[in-house]
Amino acid sequence: MRAPCLRRPSRASDGHGLLLATLFACASGCTAGNLQVAPIVLEFSENQQANALWLQNSADHPINAQIRVQQWSQTTASDQLEPSQVLRASPAIVQIPPGQRQLVRIVRPMPMATAPAQYEQAYRVWVDELPEISGPQPAGLQFQLRYSIPVFVLPSGAQTREQIGKVPLDTSSLQASWQVSADTLILDVRNTGNQRVRLSELGWTADNGTTIPLQRGLLGYVLAGQRMQWKLPLATCLPLPGHPLARLNDAPVAQILPPAAR
Incomplete structure (x- = not known):
């Protein structure tokens, strides 16, 4: 049975599980x-x-x-x-x-x-x-x-990120699927391209036009030719139907994650 709503991630969630004393992407260098x-x-x-x-x-x-x-x-x-x-x-x-x-x-x-x-x-x-x-x-x-x-x-033949610049990503190599289980949003993203994709500023866009942020900052990477899954605890309902969206490779705007074919 399909859940009547999604819930926003609670503040206790880090969305990745690699924190502890580990520091990930900072602005131009890591400082602590x-x-x-x-x-x-x-x-x-x-x-x-x-x-x-x-x-x-x-x-x-x-x-x-x-x-x-x-x-x-x-x-x-x-x-x-x-x-x-x-x-x-x-x-x-x-x-x-x-x-x-x-x-x-x-x-x-x-x-x-x-x-x-x-x-x-x-x-x-x-x-x-x-x-x-x-x-x-x-x-x-x-x-x-x-x-x-x-x-x-x-x-x-691949270019570095500095050479490519911060432009919207061609999402044809991405396949996303998601589901709600109890109070958890499970997001699964497959990357069939030959270079990694970095996801940040995860959000939810409902079909009624409402856009709601889910997680600030870095969510993580999907490596080339591989797939990654995140489990996000949820706290408040989000409108359905809708789709997840994120900034991809630091593009200036968020992009909807294309759903995998069923």
Whole structure:
């Protein structure tokens, strides 16, 4: 039986499940506490062997950090991370002096494949602040920061996001389906294109013309040739029938997610 209404996500929902002390996309670089990381997204063009990641320490004491790279997939309609040697961080552990910044290179040590990749390859660079193990320890609860930086190796002939610009996305490669189960909106999006799609500012547009925001900020990515599912707790009713919409790849306006054929 079809539910008579949808409910808006409650404020307790983060919509993604990867928060904890992890910081995702910021405006031009990630900043929290004394450790700052930039840029927030890395892209490797077809023949590019290395990329630069900058770590900056704004504290009055040294900061130690570890940098790791993991392969990122969505083969189960959820984010899956596995160790990878395709990309490596150099150096992998750093100490940043007070007020200084450190260059970390994300490199491709292996020879590039002779056959062009059909789909964009996705990875995440994890930057973990390491606890200080010497000297007096401050009282109270202490937090170590963790940053998660998306990294994409572009398929042959693809343009970077900076080259494409912020324009409405051709949504022909997207197939969305959604359903309501109890107090949960389940949104499933398949991406048949060869590059990722970033979704933010999720909303709901009813057939009567009403548009209601569902989640502010980043919802997440649907990687190339894969599908992703989100479960959003709902709190208030939304009018039916209607369709979800979102900003895609930071386009200036939200776009309706095209429904999958039934």
